[in-house]
Amino acid sequence: MKASENKATLSFSNGGQNVELPIYKGTLGPDVIDIRKLYAQTGMFTYDPGFMSTASCESAITYIDGDKGELLYRGYPIEQLATNCDFLETCHLLLYGELPDQGKKTSFTKLVTNHTMVNEQMQFFLRGFRRDAHPMAIMTGLVGALSAFYHDSTDINNPKHREIAAIRLIAKMPTLVAMAYKYTVGQPYMYPKNDLSYAGNFLHMMFATPCEEYKVSPVLERALDRIFILHADHEQNASTSTVRLCGSSGTNPFAAIAAGVACLWGPAHGGANEAALNMLYDIQKAGGVDKIGEFIKQVKDKNSNVKLMGFGHRVYKNYDPRAKLMQETCKEVLGELGLENDPLFKLAMALEKIALEDEYFVSRKLYPNVDFYSGIVQRAIGIPVPLFTAVFALARTVGWIAQLNEMIGDPDYKIGRPRQLFEGSVKRDVKPIAQR
Ligand code: ACO
Numbered sequence: 001m002k003a004s005e006n007k008a009t010l011s012f013s014n015g016g017q018n019v020e021l022p023i024y025k026g027t028l029g030p031d032v033i034d035i036r037k038l039y040a041q042t043g044m045f046t047y048d049p050g051f052m053s054t055a056s057c058e059s060a061i062t063y064i065d066g067d068k069g070e071l072l073y074r075g076y077p078i079e080q081l082a083t084n085c086d087f088l089e090t091c092h093l094l095l096y097g098e099l100p101d102q103g104k105k106t107s108f109t110k111l112v113t114n115h116t117m118v119n120e121q122m123q124f125f126l127r128g129f130r131r132d133a134h135p136m137a138i139m140t141g142l143v144g145a146l147s148a149f150y151h152d153s154t155d156i157n158n159p160k161h162r163e164i165a166a167i168r169l170i171a172k173m174p175t176l177v178a179m180a181y182k183y184t185v186g187q188p189y190m191y192p193k194n195d196l197s198y199a200g201n202f203l204h205m206m207f208a209t210p211c212e213e214y215k216v217s218p219v220l221e222r223a224l225d226r227i228f229i230l231h232a233d234h235e236q237n238a239s240t241s242t243v244r245l246c247g248s249s250g251t252n253p254f255a256a257i258a259a260g261v262a263c264l265w266g267p268a269h270g271g272a273n274e275a276a277l278n279m280l281y282d283i284q285k286a287g288g289v290d291k292i293g294e295f296i297k298q299v300k301d302k303n304s305n306v307k308l309m310g311f312g313h314r315v316y317k318n319y320d321p322r323a324k325l326m327q328e329t330c331k332e333v334l335g336e337l338g339l340e341n342d343p344l345f346k347l348a349m350a351l352e353k354i355a356l357e358d359e360y361f362v363s364r365k366l367y368p369n370v371d372f373y374s375g376i377v378q379r380a381i382g383i384p385v386p387l388f389t390a391v392f393a394l395a396r397t398v399g400w401i402a403q404l405n406e407m408i409g410d411p412d413y414k415i416g417r418p419r420q421l422f423e424g425s426v427k428r429d430v431k432p433i434a435q436r
Pocket residue numbers: 267268269270272299306307308309310311312313314315364366369370371
């Protein structure tokens with residue numbers, strides 16, 4: 001951390017003593033005021049629900065400039081990674097800090113590929129779920145259960161354990177998501193195939209059956225790989241912060257990632273891709289493009305509780321760069337599948353156009369986020385809507401584990417323990433039950 005020559009001075013209107021606070025400069029982005037000693041110096045906490053102005057950690061992994069609409073993984077723009085690299089190269093970058101050369105890429109791919117199978121017992125564990133269970137309920141359980149199967153990589157304080165757990169998680173997530181899907185449709189599980197790419201293997205495990213040969217479409221493989229790259233990390237979002245907080249207690253990596261999966265499930269976060277597609281279905285059912293005006297009116301009505309899903313972002317106050325790339329992929333996939341006139345895609349384009357011109361959205365800087373288009377792509381690939389967020393979790397696993405390992409590897413890390421402004425009852429005595 002580089003201290004700035006500038007210092008912040010906190011003064012109090014009641015004449016209390018001024019407090020000088022250090023300021024640190026990052027390589028990019030806003031400076032931060034160090035308030036760690038504030039409580040010791042003043043007996044006061046800061047108050048920031050939702051972390052609107054709080055940097056919760058130091059990180060060197062991902063940087064977002066929300067005003068510019070810029071996303072960098074380890075300094076590389078997302079547009080360059082999405083067009084020049086594949087997902088496993090991106091995983092290498094996020095985990096180890098650098099893109100691999102050909103030799104490192106080959107060995108990293110081999111390493112991940114060697115861990116794609118899951119313990120055979122896992123399928124018996126899966127069998128305990130109802131067939132109609134939501135895939136994210138299954139994923140939360142399965143990922144947490146990994147800690148019961150891989151005892152040799154559960155010591156978060158051991159760097160070797162952390163590294164093996166990272167590889168295992170990246171390698172096994174596609175297998176688990178595909179198993180969760182196969183279970184709900186009652187088809188046999190397909191074992192991973194090591195001669196396929198990471199995305200190709202996922203398509204194979206999802207859509208192949210033992211009855212016939214499955215040929216992976218290169219366009220769909222590339223589209224899926226791009227979905228994975230675009231969702232791989234996004235600095236200190238809700239699920240990543242959950243993973244960090246959970247891991248800060250020293251729990252094992254599988255348990256911490258399961259906490260991230262649970263957080264991602266929410267519709268304000270990863271669940272938005274599912275919610276965005278369901279919203280498009282609802283508008284379609286109600287009458288399609290002609291009903292957009294009515295729908296937008298509802299969205300603008302504060303009492304309706306209706307949101308334009310796939311729009312808006314805590315950090316991006318400009319077009320989400322991932323949404324642009326996703327829109328491109330969407331056109332490519334629909335073209336490959338002969339679905340250029342897909343009514344849902346047309347509806348999404350019309351909705352986006354109207355929203356981008358509407359004063360309500362313009363004044364609030366609400367732009368499409370990645371989820372606005374990723375649902376349409378996934379649906380075109382054949383991925384069922386309830387599985388969308390599980391695919392997001394699969395892709396985000398590398399970001400979660402890279403961020404977790406960065407935190408644990410930092411000698412200064414502490415258990416996360418926010419404080420509160422207490423508004424409840426002051427101390428009082430328990431009365432005997434007859435007098436309450
Ligand atoms: N539709 C309608 N109005 C919206 C939307 C939306 N999608 N998003 C924000 N607004 C409005 C809010 O009502 C608020 O209006 P007000 O100032 O008149 O009260 C204003 O815009 C600011 O929004 P906040 O909710 O305060 O912004 P916040 O940063 O807390 O929320 C969030 C961001 C949760 C993503 C929000 O935009 C949202 O709910 N979007 C829809 C869900 C979604 O697409 N989530 C995916 C996020 S990306 C991801 O996880 C990959």
